[in-house]
Amino acid sequence: MADGTIGLWTVPLAVFGGAIRVSTPFLFVSLGECITERSGRINLGLEGTLVMGAMSAYGVSYLTGSPWLGVLAAGVTGSLLGALHAGICSLPRVNDIAVGIALMLFGTGLAFYLGKPLIEPTAPRLPAIDFGWWSDIAQLRAALRINVLFLIGVVLAPVLYWAFRTTRWGLLIRTAGESSDAARAMGYSVLAIRLKATMVGGFLAGIGGSFLSLFYPGSWNEGLSSGQGITAVALVIFARWDPMLCLWASLAFGGAAALGPALQSVGITSGYYLFNAAPYILTLAIMIITCSPKRTLTGAPAELSITR
């Protein structure tokens, strides 16, 4: 350690650091999707929302010089896309999954089109909070430079968990998701609830996108998301529609994504394609372990088009 290197400790540290750095977009998209799906609708378009969020955050941050305005713009863009999804799905006999796929293509395409002039300039980034001030190890300090958005996400997960259980709003969303008839009988408009839930979901997914372009990797380009939005939507099913499980699953995905490069950096170089595939192998493994032929997915909202 005297020469400033930490040898094999790089691997756990990179997985830990990666869990913090890479997980935030997963976390925001999956929490957003969790809200939407709990209200009984699937929004597959969040990949498009994520990319649109990343682009608009970068653009607004570049034009105004304030990254926080960029985050807000990403959220607003996301909720507009959410409103579009919910609006189209409010029409009779519209399939939410098909609309989601259309919006995914629309969102990414629009972001690439509008984002063309943004590839070159450098926008102000979100600041990081230095939680590693107590340590002399440069690597640990780097891993502990944490962005506020990550912390907001971590706090949001238990808040959502609590809100779904105990607040009036949580109960309404769950009612709309479990039995739209019950919600209607109580005098609530299911479509209005789902519209709001999808907009909030889009807002969070857009913020997840702003993290990609404004913090890590930290610039706008067209390969930025490379499917993270899709992964995060799948992660909700994997997390059984539970916000706390979404948090753990996002952290596991982030850590797994850091594993491949970290192992190569300490000289474990054989089979790196396999290590790069770690997040997907992890998903498969957990899916296989937790599935059962005897019951349907536990926790799945009854009104979802995939379970109905």
Place this chain on the structure above:
Amino acid sequence: MDFGRISRRHLLQGSAALTLGSALGARSALAADTTIGFIYVGSRDDYGYNQAHAQGAAALKKIPGLKIVEEEKVAETDAVEKTMESMINLDGATLLFPTSFGYYNPHMIKMANKFPKLRFEHCGGLWSEKDPKNAGSYFGYIDEAQYISGIVAGYTSKTGKLGFVAAKPIPQVLRNINAFTLGAKLANPKATTQVIFTGDWSMPVKEAEATNSLIDQGVDVLTCHVDGPKTMVENAARRGAMVCGYHVNQSPLAPKAYLTGAEWNWEALYPKFVKMIAAGESIPNFYRGGLKEEIVKVSPYGEAVSAEARKHADDVKAKLTAGDYTIFKGPIMDNKGKAVIAAGTDRGQKDPELEKMDYLVEGVIGATS
């Protein structure tokens, strides 16, 4: 600009610029309506491979009398054939530059057979005798520029540990890693290059993770071979490491951390091609070169580069430019201890053996599979 209404004065200026001044009034191969098409696989302002080609196209735009049409983000599928056909039929393009490696076979070959009077120039060095004569393939020995980057990196690194973020272990990439390492060892015989393969040409999150992992290992100078070096350059600079660029000059992204870089010099090559056509010569079907032929270049040195490093690098650069220097000069061992180039064997730039490179030289930490 309306090319249909181009004045005679413009035409003459154009001819003069193309060294056609003497042949006043003679029918030139390049009339005012000459249209050249450029096709890119990605976006042309990516601070990388595509931007390098777009800079070459921009150099042609400055020549009066040429019309440049460009299309970006064209997939390496029959989409590129459609793009070529529309450039030919709708825009009247007579010279086409499909710049991505995967455009060549079968797409460009098919078009070259279909339009035998037009000229097709592909970047990648794939042309062989059985291909159509109106098709050509050109490529640069950018490992020469990587070698210079290596020398500068070797002098600048305090830890003697260099990092290389690479996409895939194909011969071209391995050759760059090896040249970079051999260059670094000229400056510091103990220098090592740690390589991380991300698995694909554009994986921003993986590239950022690779950069962070390398720096955690004590690496203090990094370079890369991926499509868009922006992610590596920005993330390395944020962590306080130095970088050597690739494809184009990335110094605007990290002015303090940027040491030098291996750049394509298409803005010198493309006007040469146009001149050849204008003069009635044919472009060689197989066109390759390095620093000497001005197909690659080295970025200007950053402020962190020491005088000693500049001197050594400039010295080697001058020799390479003169064409009397061999990078892959035996004996060279691979990093498993096997002799890959025997003592006394010089593998010059054009040696076909180098095109099959499947090893990493001694001093590289990493594996090809």
